[in-house]
Amino acid sequence: MTRAITLHEVSKYYPKQPSPAVDRFSLDIAPGEFLVLLGPSGCGKSTVLRMIAGLEDITTGELLLDGEYSNDLAPGDRKMAMVFQNFALYPSMTSRENIGFPLRFEMPGEEHGPRVDETARILGIEEILDRYPGQLSGGERQRVAMGRAISRHPSVFLMDEPLSNLDAKLRAHLRAEIARLTRGMGVTTVYVTHDQAEAMSLGDRVAIMRSGVLQQLSSPRDAYHLPENVFVAAFVGTPRINLLQATVIAPLSGGMWIDFGRQRLGLPEPLGYDHQMLRIQQGRPIIVGLRSEAVRIAQPSQAHAGEVVISGVVEHVEYQGHESLVHLDTGSRPAIVPELEAPRPAPAVTRAGSRRAASGSGGGIGKLAQKAARRLQASIPARDAAGAGGGAGGGAGGVPPRPGHAPGAAVIDRPQASPETRTGDLVVRTGPDIQVRRGDRVPLLVDLAHLYVFDRDGNRVCPAPTRQPLLE
Numbered sequence: 489m490t491r492a493i494t495l496h497e498v499s500k501y502y503p504k505q506p507s508p509a510v511d512r513f514s515l516d517i518a519p520g521e522f523l524v525l526l527g528p529s530g531c532g533k534s535t536v537l538r539m540i541a542g543l544e545d546i547t548t549g550e551l552l553l554d555g556e557y558s559n560d561l562a563p564g565d566r567k568m569a570m571v572f573q574n575f576a577l578y579p580s581m582t583s584r585e586n587i588g589f590p591l592r593f594e595m596p597g598e599e600h601g602p603r604v605d606e607t608a609r610i611l612g613i614e615e616i617l618d619r620y621p622g623q624l625s626g627g628e629r630q631r632v633a634m635g636r637a638i639s640r641h642p643s644v645f646l647m648d649e650p651l652s653n654l655d656a657k658l659r660a661h662l663r664a665e666i667a668r669l670t671r672g673m674g675v676t677t678v679y680v681t682h683d684q685a686e687a688m689s690l691g692d693r694v695a696i697m698r699s700g701v702l703q704q705l706s707s708p709r710d711a712y713h714l715p716e717n718v719f720v721a722a723f724v725g726t727p728r729i730n731l732l733q734a735t736v737i738a739p740l741s742g743g744m745w746i747d748f749g750r751q752r753l754g755l756p757e758p759l760g761y762d763h764q765m766l767r768i769q770q771g772r773p774i775i776v777g778l779r780s781e782a783v784r785i786a787q788p789s790q791a792h793a794g795e796v797v798i799s800g801v802v803e804h805v806e807y808q809g810h811e812s813l814v815h816l817d818t819g820s821r822p823a824i825v826p827e828l829e830a831p832r833p834a835p836a837v838t839r840a841g842s843r844r845a846a847s848g849s850g851g852g853i854g855k856l857a858q859k860a861a862r863r864l865q866a867s868i869p870a871r872d873a874a875g876a877g878g879g880a881g882g883g884a885g886g887v888p889p890r891p892g893h894a895p896g897a898a899v900i901d902r903p904q905a906s907p908e909t910r911t912g913d914l915v916v917r918t919g920p921d922i923q924v925r926r927g928d929r930v931p932l933l934v935d936l937a938h939l940y941v942f943d944r945d946g947n948r949v950c951p952a953p954t955r956q957p958l959l960e
């Protein structure tokens with residue numbers, strides 16, 4: 489059995505907390521779907537999961553299971569199995585006993601052996617059934633923990649960062665196993681992670697959260713290619729998208745340029761629809777997003793249609809084996825997004841109050857950048873969250889306004905880095921054998937088909953959202 493889960497305008501206020509941990513969160517999860525809740529530390533992912541499990545009360549809003557109002561259903565009656573980050577196994581029980589333990593309550597008086605053997609076969613852990621947890625590796629222990637969840641034949645799996653205690657190789661391996669298992673069983677799965685790579689590889693859809701508010705609900709592909717706001721653009725993808733402060737220049741005499749301060753990108757005429765819409769942004773600060781594969785180092789004579797030329801000075805080359813990442817200084821001012829690490833270079837500082845050090849795409853932010861973000865946030869008019877996710881549909885049904893929460897980017901100047909530590913404002917992905925040296929000025933071809941523009945509130949305006957925000 490598998491089931492549909494609906495959250496309708498669900499909020500969670502913890503006692504003595506001024507703002508909600510989860511704010512008017514709406515989501516429809518189809519039977520058998522694998523949905524990933526993704527976001528930085530503290531954004532409310534686990535709270536959503538725990539409300540679905542019945543381990544946390546819902547303050548306002550509704551939870552429907554297969555269309556039935558279920559806010560008050562006891563956890564034990566929800567037929568859900570949870571797998572946590574800290575997979576606690578009973579140390580005095582063998583793997584077989586650990587897996588069979590929940591069945592004592594679910595199938596009292598029945599023979600559990602066949603169910604445990606079947607589970608072990610699915611997970612490929614027949615050989616370790618008679619060992620104790622102390623005799624197992626971390627990966628084996630996590631498999632047993634999953635076995636305990638699977639053996640119950642739940643209608644829903646709820647997984648809260650189940651792989652985050654494992655090393656990278658094992659994580660990748662078990663990630664593939666989880667995908668295979670849950671899809672094979674056809675069981676609805678809600679999976680919490682702050683690791684965007686994990687989310688992208690596992691989810692049928694990802695729900696990206698920030699400060700308790702749903703930012704985007706879409707396929708992993710759309711989250712990468714059509715981020716609804718600058719937060720999603722910056723959170724999804726490695727290396728992080730290049731975000732540059734810019735302005736639009738569109739004189740009445742014709743032509744349109746994106747001005748980065750020292751350099752300009754000329755938009756080819758006749759202007760396409762997406763570029764025409766940028767005229768509205770003239771005179772306002774914007775953020776340009778360029779993924780590292782949207783720019784290549786090549787001579788202007790090699791430019792394809794839709795590519796325009798700028799240049800940059802090589803600051804640093806990062807060899808990665810299969811590719812190199814070239815860090816360049818284009819004389820632009822990078823923009824950063826609060827709650828995410830500052831772009832290069834930035835000391836990794838764990839956010840004060842965060843319960844767990846963030847890694848990967850998650851939560852740290854350089855102290856200087858944090859201070860600057862606070863200063864600038866104070867000076868940027870805060871628009872409500874309706875703009876942040878209410879653009880392209882994606883199934884989120886629009887993001888409700890959240891008084892006092894500015895969802896968009898704070899566009900801030902990067903703290904000044906010394907020449908020794910400076911690593912550029914633009915990262916470009918190249919082949920591994922690129923022959924460039926620090927200090928070389930190189931031509932850069934920017935593919936306009938992969939140019940993103942976000943307005944001052946952080947909402948994507950190019951490519952134009954399917955639902956246009958009100959023209960002011």
Ligand SMILES: Nc1ncnc2c1ncn2[C@@H]1O[C@H](COP(=O)(O)OP(=O)(O)OP(=O)(O)O)[C@@H](O)[C@H]1O
Binds near residue numbers: 502
């Ligand atoms: N029992 C609680 N009492 C008060 N505040 C809480 C409680 N549990 C969580 N919070 C707060 O609610 C917010 C959301 O927490 P939650 O654990 O849901 O976030 P998360 O995205 O899962 O974070 P992480 O990835 O670090 O686990 C945080 O600010 C957290 O400090």
